[in-house]
Amino acid sequence: MRLNGEFSSGEEEEVMEKSEVGTTPFSGQKVVVGYALTAKKKKSFLQPNFISLARSKGIYFVAIDVNKPLSEQGPFDIVLHKLSGEEWRDIIEDFRQKHPDVIVLDPPDAIQHLHNRQSMLQDVVDLNLSESYGKVGIPSQLVITKDKDSSSIPYEVTKAGLKLPLVAKPLVVDGTAKSHELFLAYDEFSLSELEPPLVLQEFVNHGGLLFKIYIVGESIKVVRRFSLPNISKRELSKVAGVYRFPRVSCAAASADDADLDPSIAEHPPRSLLEKLAKELRHRLGLRMFNVDMIREYGTKDVFYVIDINYFPGYGKMPNYEPVFTDFLLNLMQNKCKKKLTV
Numbered sequence: 143m144r145l146n147g148e149f150s151s152g153e154e155e156e157v158m159e160k161s162e163v164g165t166t167p168f169s170g171q172k173v174v175v176g177y178a179l180t181a182k183k184k185k186s187f188l189q190p191n192f193i194s195l196a197r198s199k200g201i202y203f204v205a206i207d208v209n210k211p212l213s214e215q216g217p218f219d220i221v222l223h224k225l226s227g228e229e230w231r232d233i234i235e236d237f238r239q240k241h242p243d244v245i246v247l248d249p250p251d252a253i254q255h256l257h258n259r260q261s262m263l264q265d266v267v268d269l270n271l272s273e274s275y276g277k278v279g280i281p282s283q284l285v286i287t288k289d290k291d292s293s294s295i296p297y298e299v300t301k302a303g304l305k306l307p308l309v310a311k312p313l314v315v316d317g318t319a320k321s322h323e324l325f326l327a328y329d330e331f332s333l334s335e336l337e338p339p340l341v342l343q344e345f346v347n348h349g350g351l352l353f354k355i356y357i358v359g360e361s362i363k364v365v366r367r368f369s370l371p372n373i374s375k376r377e378l379s380k381v382a383g384v385y386r387f388p389r390v391s392c393a394a395a396s397a398d399d400a401d402l403d404p405s406i407a408e409h410p411p412r413s414l415l416e417k418l419a420k421e422l423r424h425r426l427g428l429r430m431f432n433v434d435m436i437r438e439y440g441t442k443d444v445f446y447v448i449d450i451n452y453f454p455g456y457g458k459m460p461n462y463e464p465v466f467t468d469f470l471l472n473l474m475q476n477k478c479k480k481k482l483t484v
């Protein structure tokens with residue numbers, strides 16, 4: 143009998159027999175993880191090695207059929223999801239309300255908070271980290287709402303006192319390629335070529351290196367990626383215009399093995415990352431996200447968070463297979479403990 147469509151095992155799909163359920167460990171039980179992911183995400187996240195390791199620990203992944211009622215599928219212990227659109231948000235929220243026993247990763251409202259480049263960074267602003275951890279802020283930024291005319295942007299920028307150069311980012315991040323189309327602006331007048339809604343963020347020199355901090359529950363992994371190079375005052379005085387730039391800090395831009403100036407490449411202090419991750423997990427109400435952080439060039443401990451992504455490309459995080467397997471098992475263990483104490 144087929145249980146909820148397919149199991150993903152890399153390229154091939156397997157069918158799970160109902161009789162298989164309940165034969166391997168999690169305290170003698172299987173853990174069934176329903177997933178609702180795009181084909182791209184499924185490919186990058188549910189890699190064969192991960193599926194095998196998880197299965198050896200009793201974790202099974204089952205594709206959710208978005209065309210069928212969610213409550214009629216499963217039963218699931220955990221639901222993993224990253225799909226865009228209001229319809230899906232309503233479905234998953236309704237499911238959470240009706241099935242409080244199922245761990246939904248993560249709540250749709252909390253994910254939605256990261257879909258806006260202004261609200262995503264607000265919690266970093268509100269953080270009050272003791273300076274002994276290092277300083278963490280966000281670059282000065284300005285939101286240009288949809289109702290604003292492009293021609294008013296230069297005035298708005300001057301009024302807000304933003305310093306050039308600026309990075310112009312689409313306000314809404316909705317999983318489309320367009321929401322990752324970024325521009326560097328060397329003068330405020332050229333910004334009127336861009337289409338609101340936008341976030342205009344001061345460009346912070348950071349020696350061309352970015353720290354990607356992956357958070358999975360309690361676990362924190364940091365990787366280094368190449369980024370945009372410093373922009374000198376001289377360059378700024380000579381160049382004008384807005385320039386679209388490609389996805390600079392993607393996985394192909396790994397700088398983990400590069401021979402770099404230690405003052406640029408040294409990881410942010412562990413104590414700072416632990417405090418930051420703990421606070422953000424709590425404030426955002428999310429367990430699966432990453433944070434893009436840069437160190438201001440010429441400083442030792444002045445950091446800026448420039449981006450936070452929900453359910454990022456974990457398939458590119460070193461050692462993601464055991465980290466995720468343990469994460470899922472821990473969630474189950476904690477759920478059992480809670481049940482026992484109630």
Ligand SMILES: Nc1ncnc2c1ncn2[C@@H]1O[C@H](COP(=O)(O)OP(=O)(O)OP(=O)(O)O)[C@@H](O)[C@H]1O
Binds near residue numbers: 323343352389
């Ligand atoms: N304020 C800034 N100062 C300096 N560099 C920046 C700034 N903002 C963005 N960048 C550079 O541009 C890149 C893309 O910016 P950002 O991470 O905000 O975009 P994104 O489309 O959300 O990326 P992701 O693929 O991580 O979701 C960063 O990785 C960094 O290299």
Ligand SMILES: O=P(O)(O)O[C@H]1[C@H](O)[C@H](O)[C@H](OP(=O)(O)O)[C@@H](OP(=O)(O)O)[C@@H]1O
Binds near residue numbers: 183354393455456
């Ligand atoms: O540099 P990372 O790994 O964070 O880049 C991510 C990117 O930020 C998005 O989270 C992508 O996920 P989707 O938004 O779901 O497309 C990731 O793609 P993935 O296919 O690798 O999961 C990027 O890697």
Ligand SMILES: [Mg+2]
Binds near residue numbers: 434449
């Ligand atoms: Mg980013």
Ligand SMILES: [Mg+2]
Binds near residue numbers: 450451
């Ligand atoms: Mg992003």
